[in-house]
Amino acid sequence: MSKLIELIHVYKDFIVRKGVFRKEHRPGIWDVNMEIRSNEIVGMVGGSGGGKTVIAWMIVGLLKPTKGSIMYYPMGLDVTKMNKKELKKYRADVQLVFQDPYSSLDPAHTVKWHIERPLKLYKYKGDIEERVKELLKEVALTPPSDFLNKYPFQLSGGQRQRVYLARVLALNPKVLIADEPVSNVDASIRASLLDLFKRLRDEKGISILYITHDIATIGYVADRVYVVKQGRIVEEGDVETVITNPKDEYTKLLIESVPDPFKRIE
Amino acid sequence: MADVAISVKNLNVGYISDFGLLRVLRNVSIDIPEGKITGIAGESGSGKSTLATSIMGFINPPMLVESGSIIVDDKYEILSMPKDELNKIRGKVISYVPQAAQNSLNPIRKVKETFADILKSRGMDYYANTDIVYKALEDVGLTDRQVLDMYPFQLSGGMKQRVVIAISLILNPKILIMDEPTTGLDVIVQYEILKLIKKLQKEKNLTLVIISHDIAMLFQISDYIAVMYGGQIVEYGKYITLLKESYHPYTYLLLSSVPTVSSRRKKLPRIPGDFEGFIRYPKGCVFSARCPFATITCKENPPETIVYDKFGFYKCSRYPQWRNEVSKAYE
Numbered sequence: 001m002s003k004l005i006e007l008i009h010v011y012k013d014f015i016v017r018k019g020v021f022r023k024e025h026r027p028g029i030w031d032v033n034m035e036i037r038s039n040e041i042v043g044m045v046g047g048s049g050g051g052k053t054v055i056a057w058m059i060v061g062l063l064k065p066t067k068g069s070i071m072y073y074p075m076g077l078d079v080t081k082m083n084k085k086e087l088k089k090y091r092a093d094v095q096l097v098f099q100d101p102y103s104s105l106d107p108a109h110t111v112k113w114h115i116e117r118p119l120k121l122y123k124y125k126g127d128i129e130e131r132v133k134e135l136l137k138e139v140a141l142t143p144p145s146d147f148l149n150k151y152p153f154q155l156s157g158g159q160r161q162r163v164y165l166a167r168v169l170a171l172n173p174k175v176l177i178a179d180e181p182v183s184n185v186d187a188s189i190r191a192s193l194l195d196l197f198k199r200l201r202d203e204k205g206i207s208i209l210y211i212t213h214d215i216a217t218i219g220y221v222a223d224r225v226y227v228v229k230q231g232r233i234v235e236e237g238d239v240e241t242v243i244t245n246p247k248d249e250y251t252k253l254l255i256e257s258v259p260d261p262f263k264r265i266e
Numbered sequence: 267m268a269d270v271a272i273s274v275k276n277l278n279v280g281y282i283s284d285f286g287l288l289r290v291l292r293n294v295s296i297d298i299p300e301g302k303i304t305g306i307a308g309e310s311g312s313g314k315s316t317l318a319t320s321i322m323g324f325i326n327p328p329m330l331v332e333s334g335s336i337i338v339d340d341k342y343e344i345l346s347m348p349k350d351e352l353n354k355i356r357g358k359v360i361s362y363v364p365q366a367a368q369n370s371l372n373p374i375r376k377v378k379e380t381f382a383d384i385l386k387s388r389g390m391d392y393y394a395n396t397d398i399v400y401k402a403l404e405d406v407g408l409t410d411r412q413v414l415d416m417y418p419f420q421l422s423g424g425m426k427q428r429v430v431i432a433i434s435l436i437l438n439p440k441i442l443i444m445d446e447p448t449t450g451l452d453v454i455v456q457y458e459i460l461k462l463i464k465k466l467q468k469e470k471n472l473t474l475v476i477i478s479h480d481i482a483m484l485f486q487i488s489d490y491i492a493v494m495y496g497g498q499i500v501e502y503g504k505y506i507t508l509l510k511e512s513y514h515p516y517t518y519l520l521l522s523s524v525p526t527v528s529s530r531r532k533k534l535p536r537i538p539g540d541f542e543g544f545i546r547y548p549k550g551c552v553f554s555a556r557c558p559f560a561t562i563t564c565k566e567n568p569p570e571t572i573v574y575d576k577f578g579f580y581k582c583s584r585y586p587q588w589r590n591e592v593s594k595a596y597e
Contacts, residue, residue: 047455048455191534260482261486262485262509
């Protein structure tokens with residue numbers, strides 16, 4: 001397994017205004033080292049406000065770290081030092097999947113429009129219509145002709161998340177950064193979306209950084225896991241080991257708090 | 267056997283829309299026991315919140331009650347009571363915490379002022395009744411009285427939720443309905459709030475109704491569970507009965523599709539498709555289009571309600587046969 005993305009000693013400070021002239025730097029992310037290898041699903045778990053989303057945004061280049069570098073090995077470049085052209089290419093390879101399927105699609109446009117757009121922007125050569133249908137089949141929205149001309153409000157949460165995934169897959173990405181992709185989706189749909197992630201890994205060799213606060217779904221879907229608390233990585237390793245034998249108190253707390261129908265609160 | 271706190275009979279509720287009256291709740295009947303936690307589980311659009319607002323009597327157009335009756339605390343006929351009578355029992359007999367209530371705290375008023383407003387609406391003075399407020403805050407684990415002088419944006423999500431619970435309990439209601447009490451909280455805070463809710467319920471012998479889409483959470487805390495699908499209650503009973511022997515395939519599928527820490531290597535069943543919606547309502551069993559065990563009869567004729575004890579019932583014509591075909595759901 002080769003490395004695709006590596007975060008090396010990444011720090012991120014936030015500036016807090018104290019009065020008109022005074023500013024204070026507050027550490028947000030503290031010395032994070034992380035890697036995403038080829039062909040794996042790696043989980044990142046932690047409570048809210050822990051900095052999970054900040055790390056994700058730094059990886060896709062939406063935020064710049066204060067210190068440290070983020071290497072993208074297939075291009076041999078540091079994400080923080082890329083120019084515009086390189087960044088455009090990078091963003092086709094590394095795609096972000098958002099939490100809320102209700103706000104990540106434009107309500108004024110059809111499913112077809114959403115999936116066509118990246119293809120047009122990246123000057124896809126070939127039959128766009130055919131490609132769109134192929135992508136819809138890939139995310140199990142069949143038959144595709146039923147969905148092409150629908151608007152987001154005509155779809156359920158799970159279907160919207162699938163449309164978004166089809167759009168993300170249009171450019172054959174190597175890495176998906178999925179920020180809470182199933183937490184706003186109904187329980188009956190959740191399992192099949194998680195299975196879809198596994199299928200993308202196994203059949204298309206896509207690596208996924210799966211970010212969540214629910215360690216149970218990590219256990220179901222991921223190969224390795226990072227536990228993030230207050231901007232630091234407190235535990236990392238193989239999922240099996242971390243879940244069956246957690247070392248850090250915070251990991252233990254996360255595991256204890258997971259909703260489980262067979263674990264009664266008295 | 268516990269007595270009945272809320273009794274809903276043959277309730278039909280709809281919304282007036284461009285397509286005419288869109289019926290959402292269909293013949294819903296349920297008896298909610300006194301002094302217990304009853305969970306109402308269902309996915310989005312299954313009618314859980316409509317049921318809750320009907321019980322509270324918050325019925326405003328386009329919402330419309332076609333028929334049915336709701337009796338709260340054995341004497342209040344919610345659907346035929348005038349508005350001012352209803353206002354008298356709200357908060358005192360029956361209290362309601364709507365969805366995302368933590369965001370409904372007025373951002374430009376201190377927590378103290380919100381408490382003052384509520385007491386004032388009952389003709390009570392805030393400064394004469396501070397001990398009630400302090401007690402309410404202590405009950406929800408906010409021992410620091412500074413909270414009262416803070417604005418909602420200064421509080422964390424978990425603290426806001428605690429404040430909301432304190433507000434809803436300040437007039438000592440017998441019945442409390444909570445709609446999605448843990449949305450927007452992370453797992454650790456959620457776990458703490460759940461423990462708090464359970465503790466308060468026991469101390470005060472409250473009748474608690476919790477509405478949620480998170481079936482795992484509901485099974486952790488509830489004594490009775492009602493499972494809703496497409497505006498109907500498809501199964502209702504003691505949590506342990508549902509957990510050990512689900513009578514309705516939907517309950518079984520929902521329960522087994524929850525990924526848990528221990529289910530790492532297990533394959534989860536899948537529920538194919540989506541709910542058709544209320545416009546093209548299925549003719550037979552409401553779940554038949556997605557049910558892996560459905561037969562042609564299921565699709566044509568609605569199943570009968572089979573009552574098996576004082577509270578419990580289910581609506582499935584294929585029980586217990588479908589239990590032998592469980593493997594179908596994993597294909």
